[in-house]
Amino acid sequence: MSEPRRSPDRERHLAAVERVRDVALAHAEESERLRTLAPAVVDALQSSGLFAVAAPRAVGGAESDPLTQLEVFEAMARADASAGWSLMISALLAALAGGTLPDEGARQVFAGPFPTFAGLQVPTGLARRVAGGYALEGRWAFGSGVRHARWLFTCAIVAPEGGAPAAGPPEMISVAVPREQVAVEDTWDVAGLRGTGSDHYRIEGALVPEALTCPFPTAPQRRGGAMYSLPLIALVATGHVGFALGVGRRALDEIAAVAPRRVKVWPQLALGSHAAFHMDLGRAEAKLAAARAYAFDALGRMWDRARAGEALSIEDWTAVRLVQTYVTDVAAEVAAFAYRAGGGGALYAASPLQRCFRDLHAATQHIAATDDAYEFAGRARLGIAELHPMLAPRPAAGGARIAV
Numbered sequence: 001m002s003e004p005r006r007s008p009d010r011e012r013h014l015a016a017v018e019r020v021r022d023v024a025l026a027h028a029e030e031s032e033r034l035r036t037l038a039p040a041v042v043d044a045l046q047s048s049g050l051f052a053v054a055a056p057r058a059v060g061g062a063e064s065d066p067l068t069q070l071e072v073f074e075a076m077a078r079a080d081a082s083a084g085w086s087l088m089i090s091a092l093l094a095a096l097a098g099g100t101l102p103d104e105g106a107r108q109v110f111a112g113p114f115p116t117f118a119g120l121q122v123p124t125g126l127a128r129r130v131a132g133g134y135a136l137e138g139r140w141a142f143g144s145g146v147r148h149a150r151w152l153f154t155c156a157i158v159a160p161e162g163g164a165p166a167a168g169p170p171e172m173i174s175v176a177v178p179r180e181q182v183a184v185e186d187t188w189d190v191a192g193l194r195g196t197g198s199d200h201y202r203i204e205g206a207l208v209p210e211a212l213t214c215p216f217p218t219a220p221q222r223r224g225g226a227m228y229s230l231p232l233i234a235l236v237a238t239g240h241v242g243f244a245l246g247v248g249r250r251a252l253d254e255i256a257a258v259a260p261r262r263v264k265v266w267p268q269l270a271l272g273s274h275a276a277f278h279m280d281l282g283r284a285e286a287k288l289a290a291a292r293a294y295a296f297d298a299l300g301r302m303w304d305r306a307r308a309g310e311a312l313s314i315e316d317w318t319a320v321r322l323v324q325t326y327v328t329d330v331a332a333e334v335a336a337f338a339y340r341a342g343g344g345g346a347l348y349a350a351s352p353l354q355r356c357f358r359d360l361h362a363a364t365q366h367i368a369a370t371d372d373a374y375e376f377a378g379r380a381r382l383g384i385a386e387l388h389p390m391l392a393p394r395p396a397a398g399g400a401r402i403a404v
Contacts, residue, residue, distance in 0.1 A: 003225050003307050005300075007064040010071070016048040017075040024080035028195070029350070031082045035188050036147045036197025041083050042116075050076070050087055052114045054095035054238075056224030059110040061098055063224060066303045067296060070242040077246025078253070081359035082195025084246055088239040089144040089196075093117035095235060097153045097176055099228035100219035105211035109151055109176050118149035118179075118201075121232065122367075123172045123216065125156035125203060133209040134158070136175055139185075144198040146184050152177045152201065155216040172216040181206040192362025220395040226306040229394055233320065233368075234302055234312060240324045240368040241295045244360065248288050248331030251356035255281070255338035258353070262343055277341060284334045291330040298323040311393050318380045325373035332360040 007013075020041070027038035045051060054069050055061025064072070069091070077084025094117050097109060109115060125138020140154055158171040185200040214220075217232045227235065259272035259281075271277050298319040305312055312320070339346050339357035346353040363369060379385035 003065075005065065005067075005303065005307070007062070007068045009062055009064065010068045013050065013053055013062065013064060013068060013072050014075055016050050017072060017079070020044045020048050020050065020076070020083070021079040024076070024083040028080045028082065028352075028355075031080070031195030032349075032355070034197075035194050036199075037082055037086045037145065037195055039148075041080075042086075042148045045083070045087055046113070046116070049114070051090050051094065051116055054091040055098040055110075055114075056095070056228060058223040059094075059098040059106055060114050061094065063227070066227060066238045066299055070238040070245075070295065070299060073239055073242030074246040074249070077243045078250045079246075080195075081243070081247045081250070081355065082193060084243050085193055085196045085359075085363075086145045086148075088243055090117045090149065092236045092239045093119055093153045095228070096121075096174070096232070097151070099221055099224045099235075100174070100214045101176060102211045102214065102222065105176060105209070105213070106223070108212070115150040116145065116148055117151050117153050118143045118146040119152045119154035121155055121174075121217075123155045123157045125154065126159055127156040127173055127175065127208070127213075128159045129161060130207065133207060133211075134173070134175070134213060136177065136203050136206045136208050139200060139202045141187075141200050142198045143184070143201040144193075144196045146179075146182070146199055146201050147197045149179050152179060152182050152203075154203075173213045174216040174219060175208045176212040177203060177206055177208060190362065192358035192360070194358075218392050218394055226309070227303070229309075230302070230306050231312070231391055231393055233391055234317075236368070237299060237302070237320050237324055240363070240366060241299065241327050244328040244331040244363055244369075245288070245292050245295065247356050247360050247363075248291075248334045251331075251335040251338040251353065251360075252281070252284060252288065254352045254356065255341050258342050258345070262345065264343070271341060271343075280337060280341070284337050287330050288334050291327045295323050295327050312391075314380050314385055314387070317387065317391050318377045318385070321373040322377050325369045325371065328360070328363055328366075328369040332364050335360045 023044040024041050027041050030038040052061045053064050057063045073088045076087050120140040120142050127134040127136050155174045183202040187200045221228045262271040335356045339353045342353040
């Protein structure tokens, strides 16, 4: 295995999160009110270099190992869920674009200060072939961070030539589009993750050069180390897991702070004096710690496979999918316990407990955390699971490893 298991810059990245932490905390309510990440938080993340944590070194990224990424996303989400989510989305889209775009396109996208990204990786748009590239049109949901992004990295179905329906699955591509060519719709009026600005966005006839496109979801690896050989779902698994662990931990931080001063009406005793609360808090600590250990085990084995140049087995895929759903479920359960234990005070908008509850239950609706991961695991255990195209391995690495 030629690559180290852990990045030498791990401590530096975690120290950068600590520098951003106070800014994110101070502006958390502003982000909620604006329904997009507060400008001061975006600026702090940009100056910290954290948006580059997951991207290949060849395009100006840090190329951190997946376990370090998990810790970074966890630490940022513990400080503020909206900041953690927005960082995770932009950083992982930068990893995808940086690892797969053709050289000419990568030079354009990653020129200048390290870019911020948004974009849904579900092909709800249509790309029509034209001279030199594609005419792109469509509407996408969940554009987290779209209001502060410099680039949209999204995907579309390629319209069959001559209008004839394609035989078999349609051809799909990922596309990089400058933010100026994107219309943002003010749709993000939601219960959780309010500060992430996950609005719908439209692209209406933008001309996308061939160099700003690559196949979806199995674009060949064009640069970077072993991590960028991982298929899409595996490459981004650290993000959802780290986010859920961070917000779950914040919920426990908050209820531990509330417990000594929250006096329950009937017994007129502080919550922190109740043996039943002690037991429930202990159980919550064990559940979250166990989920975290499972995450590092499952994603660590995935990373070791990649470092060894081995394809992921069906057992590996089971773990990659299970860990994202299971950790999110556990974190949501922990946040629900903390919210309920917080009593009437947890209802108020100023309470971080209600925000943790809302944000984690919003995360349970994400495609990365769906219940069919359990169904897939059951089929795999019975030997009848088949790999979805989104789980297909990437073609062999190729192309120049550029520096921009």
